Amino acid sequence: MTQLTMAKAINEGLRRAMADDPKVLVMGEDIGKLGGVFRITDGLLDQFGAQRVVDTPLAEAGIMGAAVGLAFRGYRPVVEIQFDGFVYPAFDQIVCQVAKLHYRTRGNVTMPITIRIPWAGGVGAAEHHSESPEAYFVHTSGLRVVAVSNPQDAYIMLRQAIASNDPVVYFEPKKLYHTKGDVDLDADLADAPPMGLARVAREGTDVTLLTYGSQVLTAMDAATAAEDDGVSIEVIDLRSISPVDYRTVTASVRKTGRVVVTHEAAREAGVGAELIASVTERCFNYLEAPPQRVTGHDIPYPPAKLEKHHLPDLDRILDAVDRVMDRPNSLTGHEEWGQPEAGRGAAVREGLL
Amino acid sequence: MTHTLTPTAELATDTEDVARLLTPDGQRISDPELDRWVQDVDAATLQSLYRDMVLVRRVDTEGVALQRQGQLGLWAPCQGQEGVQVGTARAFRSDDFVFPSYREIGVNFVRGAKPADFVLAWRGEEHSTYNPYDINTATPQIIIGAQSLHAVGYAMGIQRDGTDQVAAAYFGDGASSQGDVNEAMVFASSFRSPVVFVCTNNQWAISEPVTVQAKFPIAGRAPGFGIPSMRVDGNDVLACLAAMRWALDNARKGNGPAFIEAVTYRMGPHTTSDDPTRYRDKDEVERWKGRDPLARVEALLRAEGSFSDEFAAQVAADADDLGAQVRAAALGATSREPIGVLDHVYAEPHSGLDEQRAWFGAYLDGFASTDEEAGR
Numbered sequence: 001m002t003q004l005t006m007a008k009a010i011n012e013g014l015r016r017a018m019a020d021d022p023k024v025l026v027m028g029e030d031i032g033k034l035g036g037v038f039r040i041t042d043g044l045l046d047q048f049g050a051q052r053v054v055d056t057p058l059a060e061a062g063i064m065g066a067a068v069g070l071a072f073r074g075y076r077p078v079v080e081i082q083f084d085g086f087v088y089p090a091f092d093q094i095v096c097q098v099a100k101l102h103y104r105t106r107g108n109v110t111m112p113i114t115i116r117i118p119w120a121g122g123v124g125a126a127e128h129h130s131e132s133p134e135a136y137f138v139h140t141s142g143l144r145v146v147a148v149s150n151p152q153d154a155y156i157m158l159r160q161a162i163a164s165n166d167p168v169v170y171f172e173p174k175k176l177y178h179t180k181g182d183v184d185l186d187a188d189l190a191d192a193p194p195m196g197l198a199r200v201a202r203e204g205t206d207v208t209l210l211t212y213g214s215q216v217l218t219a220m221d222a223a224t225a226a227e228d229d230g231v232s233i234e235v236i237d238l239r240s241i242s243p244v245d246y247r248t249v250t251a252s253v254r255k256t257g258r259v260v261v262t263h264e265a266a267r268e269a270g271v272g273a274e275l276i277a278s279v280t281e282r283c284f285n286y287l288e289a290p291p292q293r294v295t296g297h298d299i300p301y302p303p304a305k306l307e308k309h310h311l312p313d314l315d316r317i318l319d320a321v322d323r324v325m326d327r328p329n330s331l332t333g334h335e336e337w338g339q340p341e342a343g344r345g346a347a348v349r350e351g352l353l
Numbered sequence: 354m355t356h357t358l359t360p361t362a363e364l365a366t367d368t369e370d371v372a373r374l375l376t377p378d379g380q381r382i383s384d385p386e387l388d389r390w391v392q393d394v395d396a397a398t399l400q401s402l403y404r405d406m407v408l409v410r411r412v413d414t415e416g417v418a419l420q421r422q423g424q425l426g427l428w429a430p431c432q433g434q435e436g437v438q439v440g441t442a443r444a445f446r447s448d449d450f451v452f453p454s455y456r457e458i459g460v461n462f463v464r465g466a467k468p469a470d471f472v473l474a475w476r477g478e479e480h481s482t483y484n485p486y487d488i489n490t491a492t493p494q495i496i497i498g499a500q501s502l503h504a505v506g507y508a509m510g511i512q513r514d515g516t517d518q519v520a521a522a523y524f525g526d527g528a529s530s531q532g533d534v535n536e537a538m539v540f541a542s543s544f545r546s547p548v549v550f551v552c553t554n555n556q557w558a559i560s561e562p563v564t565v566q567a568k569f570p571i572a573g574r575a576p577g578f579g580i581p582s583m584r585v586d587g588n589d590v591l592a593c594l595a596a597m598r599w600a601l602d603n604a605r606k607g608n609g610p611a612f613i614e615a616v617t618y619r620m621g622p623h624t625t626s627d628d629p630t631r632y633r634d635k636d637e638v639e640r641w642k643g644r645d646p647l648a649r650v651e652a653l654l655r656a657e658g659s660f661s662d663e664f665a666a667q668v669a670a671d672a673d674d675l676g677a678q679v680r681a682a683a684l685g686a687t688s689r690e691p692i693g694v695l696d697h698v699y700a701e702p703h704s705g706l707d708e709q710r711a712w713f714g715a716y717l718d719g720f721a722s723t724d725e726e727a728g729r
Contacts, residue, residue, distance in 0.1 A: 025513075051513050057543050062502055062536030069506020069520070072450070072491065075513070077506075089532070096496045097503070104480040104492055107697040141706075142698055165700035196704055243705035 001184055007177040009151035010040050010116075012185055013158035014078065018048050021076060024162055027054040027063060028080030028116075037082055038118055038177055060086055064093035064115075068101070071111045078114045078162055084171075085128030085301075087117055091136070098167045099142030114161045119147070119171040120214055120264050122311055124304040130174075131301055132265035137169045138242040138274070145242040146195060147171040149216035151181035153199075153239060160195040168195075173214035198245035200252065204234035207321055208252040210261045210275055212238040215312070219262060222317040229318075231325060241271050249275075250282045257288035258324040262312050267295040292320040366564055368556075371616050373586040374595060377644040379652025381591075386583070390595035390602075396659040402443065402590050403650045404668045406435040409459040410647065411672035412471050415679045416458075420625040424683045425475040431458045433588070433620035436646030437553050439463060440593025441613070444601055445521070448489060450507050452500035452522045455493045456553075460523060464490040468675065469682035478686050498524050498531030501550060505537045508546035508610075519604040521549040527558025529574070530566045538578040538610070545609035549600040550575070552612065553587060555619035560632040575612035587617030588646040618644070691717055 004012065018024045026041055032055035035042030045053040056063050060081060067077035081087045087094075094115065101109050121130030137145045144166050148154040154172060161168035193199070201216060202223050211219045216237045223233035234252050238244060253259050259279055261272040272293040279291060294312040302310050322329035372384050374391065413431050420428040431438060438459025445451065445464070453460045458471060465488040473482040474493070481492035494500035504522035511518045528534050529552055541548050552571050556563050563571075575582035583599065585592045593615055600611035618641040622629045654660035689696070695710045 054509075057536070057539045059532075059536040059539060061533055062505075062540050065499060065502020065533055065537065066506035066509060066540055069452075069503040069508070070510045071506075072485070072503060073507045073510025073514070075510050092496065093499065093502065093533075097499055101492075102700055103697050105485060105697075106479065106481065107700065108481075108484040108486065109491075110700050112700075144699075144703070166703075243703055245704065246708075247704075 001182040003180050004151050004155075004183045005178050005180050006148070006151045006154045006172070007038060007040055009155040009181075009183045010158055010172060011042055011044075012183070013155045014041065014044060015047065016185070017078070017159050017162040018044065018052060021162075023074060024076045024078060025052040025054060025070070026078045026080065027056050027067065029056060029058055029063075029082050031055060031080050036080060038174070040116070040118075040172075041080065060088075060090035061093050064090035064098065067113050068093060068097045068111065071113055072109060076112045076114075076162055078116060081115060081117045083125075083129045084117050084119045084131040084133055087115075087133060094137070094143070094167075094169075095140050099140050102166070103142060110165045111167045112162075112165050113167045114158070114164075115167065115169045116158075117169065117171050118174050118177075120173050120175065121301060121307050122175040122214065122264075124307070125174075126304070127301070130304075130307065132263065132296065134169075134171055134241060135265060135270050138271055142167065143242065144168045144195070144240065145171070146240045147173070147213040148239065149173070149176065149213055149237050151179070151183045155183050155185070156187055156189070156192045157195050157239065159189055160192065163189060164195070171213060175214040176217070179217075196240045196243055196245055198239055198248040199237045200234065200248065201237045202233065202235040204232040204256065206232045206256055207234065207258040207260060207324055208249070208256045209233050209235045209317070209321075210238060210249060210259065211235070211263060212241055212271075213264070215262050215264060218312070218314055219317065222314045222321070225314060226318060226321055231321060233321065244275065244278070246278060246282060249279060253279050253283045254286045257286050259283075259287070259291040260294060260317065260320045260324060261291070262294040262317055262320075264296050264311055266298045267293055268298050270295060289324040289326060292323050294320045366562075367570070368616050370570070371584050371586040372592055372596065373589050374591040375586075375589045375649045375653060377588070377649055379649045379656060381653055384592070384595075386599070387585075387592055387595035390598040391591055394591065394594070396654070396657055399591075399650060399654055400659060400664060402439060402594070403647065403654060404671065405439045405443070405459070405463060406590060406647050406650070407668050407672050408675050409435045409439060409462050411676045412462065412679055413458055415676040416471060416475065417621070417625060419472060419680065419683050420475070425472060426477045427475050427624050427626060429456045429624045430619075430621035431456050433618045433641065433646070434553060434555055435459050436590040437551070437587035437593045437615035437617050440590035441551050441597040441615070444594055444597035446518070449519045449521065449601070450504075451490045452504040452507070452520065453490060453493050454497075454500065454523050454525065454528070455495050456525070457493060457523050461488075461490060461493065464488045466490070467682075468678035469686070471679055472683040473686055476683055476686055478688055498528035498534040498537075500524065501528070501534045501537035502540070504548050504550075505540045505544075505546055508541065508548035508604075509544055511547055512544070517547075517605045519547045519549060519601050521551060523551045523553060525558060526552065526554040526556070526563045526566050526571060527561065528552070529571045535578075538575065538580055538612070541610035542579040545607075547604035547607070548610045549597065549604055550580075550610065550612045551597070552614045553617060554614050555587075555617050557619050557623070557629075557633065559623040559627060560629075562633075570614060572612060572614035580610045580612050582612035582614065584614045584616065587615030588644050588649070590646055590650060617646075
């Protein structure tokens with residue numbers, strides 16, 4: 001085991017994948033000499049050369065479309081989108097081409113493309129640099145979507161994503177780039193848990209808390225805090241949000257009977273909505289309380305000085321835990337509001353609902 | 354070089370300012386740039402170019418008829434564009450890789466598409482009937498211009514493999530406005546990739562005339578990206594063959610991308626769902642009938658004594674035979690089993706979709722057992 005930051009773990013994952021397979025190449029903006037704006041590709045140009053570490057023109061659709069052509073030719077492109085909010089120009093190529101070519105060609109053409117996206121907020125960044133666009137990709141059939149929360153997963157799951165014959169959108173939380181953890185650099189992919197499996201990050205008996213990415217750390221803190229309050233929370237790090245490991249999820253919810261989902265992304269039609277719908281379908285008779293979501297507000301990502309009011313923090317998670325535990329909470333006395341974070345409160349007050 | 358670059362004229366609609374080897378009435382004329390690329394073209398080659406165009410037109414006619422008879426959901430006719438499609442495609446090596454748009458019936462014909470490949474997608478049976486690697490031709494692209502980037506990426510792969518293959522993208526005048534096409538030219542130029550862009554300027558993007566896309570010839574854009582380009586008569590199969598040989602040779606030698614604007618005309622509607630009488634002049638269509646790509650080759654062959662009755666009869670018989678095969682492929686098509694709608698979404702097992710498949714299979718089986726109970 002080696003202590004590495006997540007950034008370094010991803011770097012090592014790329015290095016290992018490139019060493020293992022000459023068809024793997026990385027491409028993106030500023031990833032060569034600079035090593036990427038987050039230094040994730042640091043040193044790769046020197047080790048593998050400009051044919052396999054490609055500084056591209058500043059055009060995300062171009063990067064993605066070129067990756068499609070390289071995949072046609074038998075390559076395994078690993079694309080770096082510089083920031084989450086910059087992925088939208090590439091959206092057409094991802095949705096119409098990357099995701100659909102295997103289906104369109106009846107499996108004759110594979111798209112083993114890994115789309116790395118430095119992701120989400122909490123780092124005081126400029127506009128368009130803190131977004132959580134994962135639901136768009138989860139909704140797109142043909143893609144796999146993963147979000148990592150620790151250096152070991154980052155290292156292994158990146159290698160798994162690159163080795164996969166399907167396209168994988170790989171979300172790496174910027175906020176955790178510099179958190180350290182043990183990484184087994186010699187790990188054999190054959191022995192590693194499959195990319196699609198969720199991980200029970202902490203066992204508990206009262207509430208199942210579902211999350212992914214950097215929000216896993218907030219969830220763990222919430223679980224620790226709740227323990228002092230006599231509530232036992234089981235935290236599940238989903239790791240893969242498409243597909244979701246419902247075997248692990250339903251086993252937990254059937255045990256606890258209560259479920260809270262938290263993610264940074266906005267609530268409306270977010271991953272949490274899908275998770276709760278699916279959990280409800282599978283576990284309705286086991287539920288002791290209405291499932292709860294703790295998410296970003298339904299707003300464009302706010303200015304950095306205000307992001308702390310947007311991001312679901314420990315207290316907002318604990319408030320939702322109180323709701324499913326039927327303890328006093330922010331809704332107490334305002335039951336007609338339903339979910340305050342859904343914005344119904346004002347409408348109720350104004351008599352609109 | 355002056356510091357101000359100004360278009361010298363509004364040339365986008367000037368369909369006569371093109372490189373040409375065959376005049377509309379079938380005169381073989383000389384072009385200093387193009388001649389050298391077709392010196393080997395003898396009467397037999399001209400005959401085979403003519404035959405290909407006749408067969409392509411027949412596939413197209415059959416496609417329209419099948420759509421009108423309800424056998425196909427839609428058809429995108431290529432009539433009028435046989436010259437650029439056959440001429441450019443005949444310049445490829447079989448190991449070059451082509452990324453066509455949905456209207457490149459003639460390109461796919463030359464690449465080796467089978468009769469069923471022309472109709473089953475438009476019938477709605479499959480998105481793609483052939484394996485792209487069998488004929489080194491991608492599934493025809495419907496998203497306008499998206500394939501131009503795929504060709505560049507493929508060409509980047511060729512560079513890494515160190516072979517002398519070339520990739521090519523076909524798109525239209527409408528696509529020239531798309532970001533993908535412009536980004537493709539930036540990438541191709543930046544990486545000096547062996548790719549040829551063929552812009553079939555058929556004057557119309559559904560109802561929009563080319564002047565909505567361009568106030569200057571589209572071929573004039575490529576040099577701005579650092580890409581040499583040529584503007585040819587797209588109804589002149591010989592000029593198209595020559596231009597494409599120039600472009601492919603340029604790429605094969607390691608000189609990077611090239612761009613061809615083939616000036617032609619979409620004689621039919623955009624698709625069988627379109628009604629061009631709402632937006633364009635009959636006179637314009639009539640004018641272009643006089644520039645037919647097949648007629649000028651026939652005239653030249655006749656003048657050279659290479660258009661015998663036997664030859665004409667054989668070509669007509671071959672076309673009828675191909676038309677019959679296309680028709681039979683459409684009429685004889687069978688649809689996939691219902692569960693097959695879930696096939697090939699992923700290359701590897703996927704817990705979510707696998708679960709849906711299990712459920713849908715059981716659901717379908719439920720009808721089977723109901724049928725059994727009812728004695729059906």
